[in-house]
Amino acid sequence: MLVLETLHGLRVIAAPASLDGVRWSEGTIVLRFAPDEAFALGATEVQIPDEYAIVVHESAFVGSWLTREELADSVLPHIEWPLPERRPSLAQGFVAGVPAKLWLDGDRALLLCAAAYVHELADRLG
Amino acid sequence: MTEASRIVVDGRPMPFHPDDSVALAVLRAGEHPHHGGTICLAGDCGNCIAEVDGVAYVRTCQTPCRPGLVMHRHPAVGAPPLHPAVALDTTTPPPARRISVQRSRAEVVVVGAGESGTAAASAAQRQGRSVTLLDGGQGMEVVAIYAGPTVIVRTPGGMAHIQAEEVIVATGAAELHPVCPGNALVGLVTANAAGQLHAAGVDLGVAVAIGSPPEGVPCTPVSGRLRRFEGHARVTAVVTVDDDGGERTTPCDTVILGLGRAPRDVLSRMAEELPVTVVGPAAASFPLPPAPDAGTVCPCSRVDVDDLASVWDRGFQELELVKRATLAGTGTCQGSVCLPHLRAFIAERSGQTPEPFTARPASRQITLAEAAAGVHVDAFRRTALHDEHVSLGARMDRFGGWWRPWHYGDHVAEYWAVREGVSLGDVSTLGKILVSGPDAVESLERLYPVRVADIRSGRSRYALLLDEGGHLIDDGMILRETETRFALTFTSAGAAHAEMWLRDWIDMWGLRVHVLDRTMSLAAVNVTGPLAGRLLERVGLPAPPRFLQHVHAEIAGVPCHVMRLSFTGEVSFELHHDVHRSVELWRALLANGSDLGIVPHGLQALQGLRLEKGHVIVGMDTELDSTPRRLGMDWAVQMDKAEFVGRSALARTAGLPDQRRLVGLTMPGIAPTEGSPIWSDREVVGHVSSSFTSPLLGHAVMLGWLKRAPFPDTVTVDGRAAAVVRPPFYDPEGSRARA
Numbered sequence: 001m002l003v004l005e006t007l008h009g010l011r012v013i014a015a016p017a018s019l020d021g022v023r024w025s026e027g028t029i030v031l032r033f034a035p036d037e038a039f040a041l042g043a044t045e046v047q048i049p050d051e052y053a054i055v056v057h058e059s060a061f062v063g064s065w066l067t068r069e070e071l072a073d074s075v076l077p078h079i080e081w082p083l084p085e086r087r088p089s090l091a092q093g094f095v096a097g098v099p100a101k102l103w104l105d106g107d108r109a110l111l112l113c114a115a116a117y118v119h120e121l122a123d124r125l126g
Numbered sequence: 127m128t129e130a131s132r133i134v135v136d137g138r139p140m141p142f143h144p145d146d147s148v149a150l151a152v153l154r155a156g157e158h159p160h161h162g163g164t165i166c167l168a169g170d171c172g173n174c175i176a177e178v179d180g181v182a183y184v185r186t187c188q189t190p191c192r193p194g195l196v197m198h199r200h201p202a203v204g205a206p207p208l209h210p211a212v213a214l215d216t217t218t219p220p221p222a223r224r225i226s227v228q229r230s231r232a233e234v235v236v237v238g239a240g241e242s243g244t245a246a247a248s249a250a251q252r253q254g255r256s257v258t259l260l261d262g263g264q265g266m267e268v269v270a271i272y273a274g275p276t277v278i279v280r281t282p283g284g285m286a287h288i289q290a291e292e293v294i295v296a297t298g299a300a301e302l303h304p305v306c307p308g309n310a311l312v313g314l315v316t317a318n319a320a321g322q323l324h325a326a327g328v329d330l331g332v333a334v335a336i337g338s339p340p341e342g343v344p345c346t347p348v349s350g351r352l353r354r355f356e357g358h359a360r361v362t363a364v365v366t367v368d369d370d371g372g373e374r375t376t377p378c379d380t381v382i383l384g385l386g387r388a389p390r391d392v393l394s395r396m397a398e399e400l401p402v403t404v405v406g407p408a409a410a411s412f413p414l415p416p417a418p419d420a421g422t423v424c425p426c427s428r429v430d431v432d433d434l435a436s437v438w439d440r441g442f443q444e445l446e447l448v449k450r451a452t453l454a455g456t457g458t459c460q461g462s463v464c465l466p467h468l469r470a471f472i473a474e475r476s477g478q479t480p481e482p483f484t485a486r487p488a489s490r491q492i493t494l495a496e497a498a499a500g501v502h503v504d505a506f507r508r509t510a511l512h513d514e515h516v517s518l519g520a521r522m523d524r525f526g527g528w529w530r531p532w533h534y535g536d537h538v539a540e541y542w543a544v545r546e547g548v549s550l551g552d553v554s555t556l557g558k559i560l561v562s563g564p565d566a567v568e569s570l571e572r573l574y575p576v577r578v579a580d581i582r583s584g585r586s587r588y589a590l591l592l593d594e595g596g597h598l599i600d601d602g603m604i605l606r607e608t609e610t611r612f613a614l615t616f617t618s619a620g621a622a623h624a625e626m627w628l629r630d631w632i633d634m635w636g637l638r639v640h641v642l643d644r645t646m647s648l649a650a651v652n653v654t655g656p657l658a659g660r661l662l663e664r665v666g667l668p669a670p671p672r673f674l675q676h677v678h679a680e681i682a683g684v685p686c687h688v689m690r691l692s693f694t695g696e697v698s699f700e701l702h703h704d705v706h707r708s709v710e711l712w713r714a715l716l717a718n719g720s721d722l723g724i725v726p727h728g729l730q731a732l733q734g735l736r737l738e739k740g741h742v743i744v745g746m747d748t749e750l751d752s753t754p755r756r757l758g759m760d761w762a763v764q765m766d767k768a769e770f771v772g773r774s775a776l777a778r779t780a781g782l783p784d785q786r787r788l789v790g791l792t793m794p795g796i797a798p799t800e801g802s803p804i805w806s807d808r809e810v811v812g813h814v815s816s817s818f819t820s821p822l823l824g825h826a827v828m829l830g831w832l833k834r835a836p837f838p839d840t841v842t843v844d845g846r847a848a849a850v851v852r853p854p855f856y857d858p859e860g861s862r863a864r865a
Contacts, residue, residue, distance in 0.1 A: 006706060011647070013562075013640040036640065052563045052610060054640050059706040060647035078500075080229060080287075097502025114646040115705060116507035116528075124502065 002074060002125045004062035004111070004118050010043040014053035022048055029110075031090050031103055063112035071109045074125050075102070096124035133195040143326070148186035148197055149174040154328050158312040159186045161202040162359070163303075163425050164383060167319040169262065170300040170390065172426045172458035175200065175491070182206040183458055183491035188262065225493075226284035227500030232258040235277050235290040237268045237393060242406025243296030250294070258288060270487030271397040280492060285499040292401050295394045299387040299407035303425075303463045304336075305418035308355030310425065317384035320345070331379025334364060338384030348376050351416070355381060387412050388466040395461075395485035415466055417474035424464035426457020434471050445472055445480035460485045509554035510649045510708035520728060526619030528555040531728040538821055540727035544694050544735055545822060547723040548655035550715055551732060553700060554708065557602065557621025558648050559628065562611040563639035569632050570604060570612060575754070575763040575770050581606045586674050586689065590754060590762050591616070591624065592772030596779065598752045598759075600624050600744055603691060605676050613676075613687065613702075617744050621645045631771065648687075649708035653715065654698040656865065657722045662688075662699060664718045670699060673864040682714035692863035694732065695739040695856055734818035737827055740790060740853025747788060747815040747829050753779070756786045758852075786833050788815070790853035791843065795819075797826035798844035804830050805842040814843060820855065827855045 012019065016035040024030055029041040039058060040046065046055060066075065076083075078096035088105040095102075095111070098121045103110040113121050132139040135152060142151035149167065152159045159165075163173035169188040177198040178184040183206070186197065200206045234250040236243050239261035247257045260266040260279055266286075270278040275293050279286040301316040303309070315323065315330075317340040323330060324343040333345035336352050350366030353373060357363065363377045389412065394404040422430045429452045437451040445468060448454065454468055455461035461468075465482055473479040488497070507528045515522060520531035531552065534540060543549040561569065570578040574589045581587050586605040593599050600620035605613040616624040625643045632639050653661060659670050665682040671690040679688050687702040703711055716724060727735075733743070742748060742757060753776065754763045763776065791804075797817035804812040814830040828848070832838075841848050857863070 011642070013560075013642045015640075037642070052638070052640060054560050054562050054611075054642045056560075056642070056644070056647070057704070058647055059704055077226070077228060080500075082231070094502075098505045114507070116509065116646045117505055119508055119512075120505040 002064055002111075002122050004064045004113070004122060006059055006115065007041055007061045007063045007112060008057070008059050009039055009041040010046055010055060011058035012038045012040065012046060012048065012053060012055050014048050014050040014055075018048050018050035018053065022046060029103065029105075031101065031112075033090070033092070033101075060115050061112050062115045062118045063110050066109045066111055068107050068109075071102075071111075075109075075111060078125060096121065098124060131193060133191055133193070133197060135197045136199055142191040146191045146326070148176070148178065148189045148191055148195065150187070150323070150326055150328070151191050152186065152197075153323060154326065159197075160199065162310040162312045162314075164309065164314040164316060165319050166301055166303070166316045167322050168300060168316075169490075170459065170462045171303060172463070175458060177206055180209065181493055185490065188267075225495045225499035228281075228284065228286045229500070230258075230286065230288050232256060232288050232290045234258070234292050234294060235260060235288055236294045236296060237261075237277070238296035238298060238406075238408070239264065240296060240298050240406070242298070242408075243294070246294045246296055246403075246405050258290075267490065268393060269490045269492055271393055271400065271402060272487065273400060275397060275400045275402060278487070280490070280496060285496055287500060292403065293397065295391070295397070295402060295404045295408055296406045297390040297393060297408045299410065299412065300390040300462055301383075301387055302385040302415050302466060304352055304355075304383050304385060304421075305415070305423050305431070305467045306352055306354050306421040308357065308361065309421045311355050311357050311361040312359060313357070313361035313378075313380050314355065315380060315382055317343075317382055320380070320382040330382075332377065333380040333382055334376050334378040335382040335384060336364065336366070337386070340382060340384065343382065345380075345382050346376075346378075348374075350374060352383075352385075354421075385415060390462070391482065392460050392462060392485045392489040395482055396487055396489070398484065412466075414470040414473060414479065417470040418467050423467050423471070424452070424454035424457060424461075426459055426463070427453040427455075429454040429464070431471070434468070438471075438475060443472070443476060445469065445483050448472065449483050455483060458491060460489055507555075507646070509552055510705040511552045511554065511651075511712055514709060514712055515552065515726070518726060520726075523729075525729060526555060526617070527622075528618060530555060530618075531726070533728040533730045534726055537728060537730040537734075540725055540731035541734055541821055543723060543725045544655045544696055544727055544731065546656065548653065548657035548661050548719050549725055549727045550712065550719075551652040551654065551694075551727050552650075552712075553652045554649040554705070555618035556645070556650055556700075557600075557614075557616030557618065557624050558644045558650070558702065559614045559616070559621075559625055560611070560642045560644055561614065561628070561639050562642075563637070564610055565632075565637035565639050566610050566612055569628075569635065569637045569639045570614075571767065572635065572770055573628065573631060574604065575767070575772065575776075576604070577764055577767060578604060578612075583608055584671075584675055584677065586676055586691065588691075588762065590759065591620075591627070592754075592770070592776075594772055594775060595751070596753050596772040596775035597750060598744060598748050598754065598757060599627070601742075603689065605689060615689075619745055647705060648702045649705045649711075650700050650702045651708070651712060651715065652693075652698055652700050654692070654694045654727075655696050656862070657719075658697045658699055661715065661719045661722060661724065665714060682711055682718070684711040684714075686711070692860075693739075693741055694735040695854070695860075696735075696862050697865055698863065733816065734820065737816050737818045737829065738820055738823070738854065738856035740829070740855065742788070742829065743816070749831070752786075752788070755780070756784060757788050783835065785835050786831060787835075787837055788829055789832055789837065790851045790855060791826075791828035791830050791841070791848045792823075792851055792855065793826045793828075793843065793846050793848040795826060795846065797828060798846075802843050804832065804848075806834075806838045809834075811838070811841065823855060827853075829853065 031039045091102040100113040149159045159174040167187045233255040236247045267280045277288045321340040335345045353365045442451040515531040591600040602615040676689040684707045689700040692698040797819040802814045803810045812832040817828040
């Protein structure tokens with residue numbers, strides 16, 4: 001059974017140009033959900049030049065790091081869309097019919113979804 | 127003969143030889159795998175289908191024998207029976223019979239590994255393209271081609287879905303079956319099948335051949351045109367007609383039929399307008415058989431020539447119409463057997479040869495598990511409190527995309543806890559959106575029909591969300607945080623759409639506003655009842671906000687956004703908080719309220735509580751064209767605003783007479799079922815959208831639609847008189863919620 005654990009971080013909504021300019025701490029993984037939206041894993045604070053930015057602590061995502069083999073065996077049979085070639089990159093779509101995201105980085109991948117779906121995703125991926 | 131080399135046919139052991147198909151083993155035993163009809167041993171027809179190991183409609187000529195395989199013939203008439211898969215306990219799902227799906231991509235998929243398919247594959251490979259070659263004889267049976275094109279393959283290990291840039295169909299040609307009286311007898315085989323049977327050592331007895339005889343198979347050629355087969359159950363003679371019209375009867379045990387061929391084109395016929403190329407015999411144009419004048423044309427759907435003539439005489443004179451009127455071509459072989467004969471029938475009568483009709487996936491019978499392979503049912507979300515509800519005995523059900531507690535065992539007790547004491551409700555499913563930006567006020571003024579600019583920080587306002595036609599699409603609260611930041615709430619089912627609605631309009635207007643959907647990030651607990659304030663005092667909120675105010679505060683150590691509002695009609699505080707602190711907060715509230723008689727309430731109680739207050743539930747009490755006027759909610763629209771979505775439509779229609787209205791209804795006794803028709807003067811004039819037997823009021827309360835003016839004062843529902851009243855039914859002044 002796939003084990004997905006809570007991911008903590010900062011979720012930021014801001015002008016795309018402002019988000020582009022943010023200097024995150026060394027090693028922070030920043031998942032750019034949309035041009036105006038980012039989820040920075042493990043981050044606790046951010047300086048952003050947008051006074052109207054929405055910055056919230058986020059703990060509503062769960063995730064699991066997968067090896068290349070685990071990705072191929074457990075996840076790829078359950079997706080109907082092509083993975084991006086570039087690394088690192090973020091892919092978003094249905095995995096086994098559950099809205100999910102994949103952060104693809106070198107030989108590993110982070111599979112994540114909203115915590116509200118964790119039971120469905122874990123059950124369907126087995 | 128050992129047990130290891132037997133199959134079981136209709137309960138009897140039957141030996142088989144290595145490499146036998148099931149059909150071949152049955153024929154070797156002198157029997158027929160169905161109840162008669164021409165055997166082709168090529169998988170083209172439905173004359174050998176049977177139930178194999180519990181799966182019906184299996185082509186036994188394509189099914190290898192293996193020890194212990196169990197075959198049951200289908201009934202001679204009618205469909206095979208459905209097996210009782212599960213006991214009558216509908217609360218326990220049957221064990222899943224999952225079929226795996228392997229998804230892949232290919233530049234070129236070639237279907238058929240015969241001469242033309244192999245040549246096409248080689249040619250594609252020489253062009254440097256990657257080729258996937260599939261052949262049913264090698265266990266890779268293509269059963270469908272969908273848009274994409276996506277090729278659906280049945281494999282020994284499950285299903286394969288291959289998305290291809292190009293598909294080449296090289297499935298060859300199928301042998302024609304005879305259409306004449308007696309063509310459902312046992313003892314008829316195609317020339318190719320005769321060759322296979324002879325090679326396998328099956329004794330054909332006295333065999334005669336009509337048309338082109340197979341090479342190397344002992345048989346006596348019979349000249350003349352085929353007229354009929356004679357015999358009872360099994361063929362005993364074939365009757366042919368000479369050129370001079372004379373009939374000749376030839377006694378025989380087996381009739382070998384070399385009547386010609388037709389393209390094996392089921393796959394290509396289901397792939398029109400897709401990048402699918404057909405090559406080889408599958409693309410060839412073969413001469414049609416003579417037009418049939420008697421006998422069964424479509425054995426799958428049991429359509430005979432008389433049926434065709436009947437529909438033709440009634441005006442169904444196109445191939446597609448003949449197909450629909452008779453169901454010929456809609457059966458297990460999708461026209462592989464009957465299509466050439468149907469075309470010949472129409473060509474003779476109309477003088478024009480029709481194009482073949484479309485085939486529908488799948489070209490072979492597949493099981494429901496195979497059809498559903500890789501298809502997932504909707505994913506329903508769980509709130510962070512799901513396990514808490516289950517441990518409290520909740521009956522969980524699906525509402526608005528979420529699993530939610532319907533009740534915890536006694537919805538009436540839950541109701542009284544709200545009305546008389548204090549209760550908790552899990553409202554984590556509510557839509558929750560943050561908006562922030564210099565144009566936040568402007569955007570919300572344009573989106574909502576209520577005034578937004580005058581909502582002060584720390585205050586909130588109920589608001590409808592209308593579409594351009596002025597129809598209600600959602601509702602919720604607008605809560606002002608700062609001059610430029612607002613929290614918005616929406617219904618549970620409407621949250622995702624509401625977010626898109628906001629983003630689309632804000633983008634279109636070019637306003638500077640950020641939008642963040644926090645629906646799944648924030649949990650929410652509704653603390654409601656006359657003792658709700660006392661409970662909150664105990665857990666860290668000595669001065670709860672007043673009605674329609676909201677504050678940020680720690681409740682039992684958990685940071686919360688506390689919103690004072692009311693859906694139940696009693697004092698209510700919604701505590702919005704981080705999902706991963708939800709269980710901690712829930713348990714603290716229950717523990718601190720135990721001496722107050724606190725219990726959680728489910729949706730069943732909540733729907734009654736809100737109904738007593740006359741609050742509508744969007745989607746339940748509203749319809750796609752429900753305007754505020756029809757809902758009796760004009761009070762929530764400020765037409766003196768300059769502009770908002772839906773305003774112009776409301777202004778245009780304001781002076782028009784309206785035939786619809788959502789009304790309140792009351793009657794003594796138990797509430798009728800939701801959806802019950804509303805009668806007036808012996809005519810149906812509407813329906814009940816919500817109903818509840820009020821424990822407090824002691825009678826039924828309802829919301830219902832009246833769809834005919836003038837609106838009556840009394841109606842009949844469920845055979846009983848009901849009074850049309852103006853809701854709310856309970857505390858019309860709203861003093862309890864504001865207490």
